[in-house]
Amino acid sequence: MSMDIHNDDDWRLWREEWGIRPDTTYLNHGSFGPTPRRVRECQWQWQQKLASQPMDFFVRHLEPAWLAARERLARFVDTDAANLVFMENATAAMNVVAHSFPLGKNDEVLLTDHEYGAVMRIWQRACRNAGAGEPQVAKLPSRFESAEQVVEAIFAAANERTRLLVVSHITSPTAVILPVCAICHEARRRSIAVCIDGPHAPAQVPLAIDELGCDYYAASLHKWVSAPIGSGFLYVAPPRQHLLQPTSLSWGRLLPARPALWWEEFVWPGTRDPSAYLATSSAFDLLQEVGLEVFRARTHALASYAREQVVHLTGLQPPTPVGAAWYGSMASMPLPPGDAKGLQQALWQQYRIEVPVIEHNGQRSIRVSCHLYTNRADIDRLVEALGTLL
Ligand SMILES: Cc1ncc(COP(=O)(O)O)c(C=O)c1O
Numbered sequence: 581m582s583m584d585i586h587n588d589d590d591w592r593l594w595r596e597e598w599g600i601r602p603d604t605t606y607l608n609h610g611s612f613g614p615t616p617r618r619v620r621e622c623q624w625q626w627q628q629k630l631a632s633q634p635m636d637f638f639v640r641h642l643e644p645a646w647l648a649a650r651e652r653l654a655r656f657v658d659t660d661a662a663n664l665v666f667m668e669n670a671t672a673a674m675n676v677v678a679h680s681f682p683l684g685k686n687d688e689v690l691l692t693d694h695e696y697g698a699v700m701r702i703w704q705r706a707c708r709n710a711g712a713g714e715p716q717v718a719k720l721p722s723r724f725e726s727a728e729q730v731v732e733a734i735f736a737a738a739n740e741r742t743r744l745l746v747v748s749h750i751t752s753p754t755a756v757i758l759p760v761c762a763i764c765h766e767a768r769r770r771s772i773a774v775c776i777d778g779p780h781a782p783a784q785v786p787l788a789i790d791e792l793g794c795d796y797y798a799a800s801l802h803k804w805v806s807a808p809i810g811s812g813f814l815y816v817a818p819p820r821q822h823l824l825q826p827t828s829l830s831w832g833r834l835l836p837a838r839p840a841l842w843w844e845e846f847v848w849p850g851t852r853d854p855s856a857y858l859a860t861s862s863a864f865d866l867l868q869e870v871g872l873e874v875f876r877a878r879t880h881a882l883a884s885y886a887r888e889q890v891v892h893l894t895g896l897q898p899p900t901p902v903g904a905a906w907y908g909s910m911a912s913m914p915l916p917p918g919d920a921k922g923l924q925q926a927l928w929q930q931y932r933i934e935v936p937v938i939e940h941n942g943q944r945s946i947r948v949s950c951h952l953y954t955n956r957a958d959i960d961r962l963v964e965a966l967g968t969l970l
């Protein structure tokens with residue numbers, strides 16, 4: 581059936597697939613993506629296999645299933661499966677990079693001022709442990725105009741000591757799609773390694789990791805892919821793979837196998853429930869059934885609607901031009917100055933709306949996430965509540 585991206589009625593069945601709690605208007609997929617029923621069902625089946633005969637599951641079924649799930653992931657993000665390992669989330673993946681990246685006393689790591697707070701902390705600790713200086717922070721433009729302008733702003737903060745650039749594919753506080761391809765290109769020219777922090781990108785924007793030419797890519801799959809909570813991945817470019825070490829060392833693969841390849845260190849992280857990884861394929865199936873381009877068009881249309889409505893209410897222009905080059909399924913709009921936490925809490929307590937209100941670089945803004953269960957009525961409810969609360 582062909583779906584009209586502007587007609588909420590066409591999307592009713594998909595909304596039901598998520599089964600969001602009826603008292604809640606959920607507009608924060610960007611922080612925590614709820615898991616659709618069929619993905620939960622798939623994960624539960626893996627858990628049944630595990631729980632009913634753990635020895636058979638771990639010894640005979642886990643590795644082939646892990647490898648098959650990784651093949652599927654590799655097709656989705658367009659790289660060779662041998663460059664990927666499953667990780668619990670982007671945070672775990674970033675920690676592995678920080679644990680493994682060779683940093684000397686005179687080396688510097690560069691981030692932007694739109695990076696996720698925990699990522700900043702990870703690199704502060706890594707730099708401190710290496711005896712290197714504090715991470716450097718590039719200031720992104722307050723008004724985004726072009727890819728060249730962003731590249732220029734980032735590399736204006738680089739110098740001959742910069743070894744690594746850590747940069748979001750889509751920023752957390754501002755929901756901006758950064759021009760990562762152009763950024764990687766400039767970094768290569770300057771022999772600076774790039775680690776992309778990409779948990780918002782898979783599904784929300786087309787992702788072809790091999791084409792980017794980055795060194796590392798860390799992502800969660802429990803955000804826009806809507807895979808089970810606790811699923812993500814780390815990509816490592818072949819020249820960097822021999823340096824990779826898990827943060828928590830175990831056997832590598834189940835005995836008597838001995839890890840020979842870099843990724844084998846990550847297959848058996850000790851005894852744990854790997855069902856979230858194994859069920860990622862069912863989330864890719866779901867997106868494929870909808871059609872990725874249709875998914876993006878529908879959720880971008882909703883995000884654009886949210887942007888229009890909030891801008892109409894506040895009269896404040898967002899930092900990016902309108903359009904899919906700058907934001908995808910998630911849009912961030914400035915709000916008049918005030919208490920960000922208090923507003924977020926009031927939206928939940930008085931209206932049962934879950935949406936992050938963020939204070940970043942002295943600007944209060946609201947970040948609205950739209951997925952297949954979102955409709956215009958959700959956004960209208962938010963705008964009406966904002967109209968009263970602001
Ligand atoms: C840009 C960015 N990086 C990293 C993370 C951490 O993701 P996770 O909690 O899935 O590890 C987030 C979470 O929202 C994020 O927005």
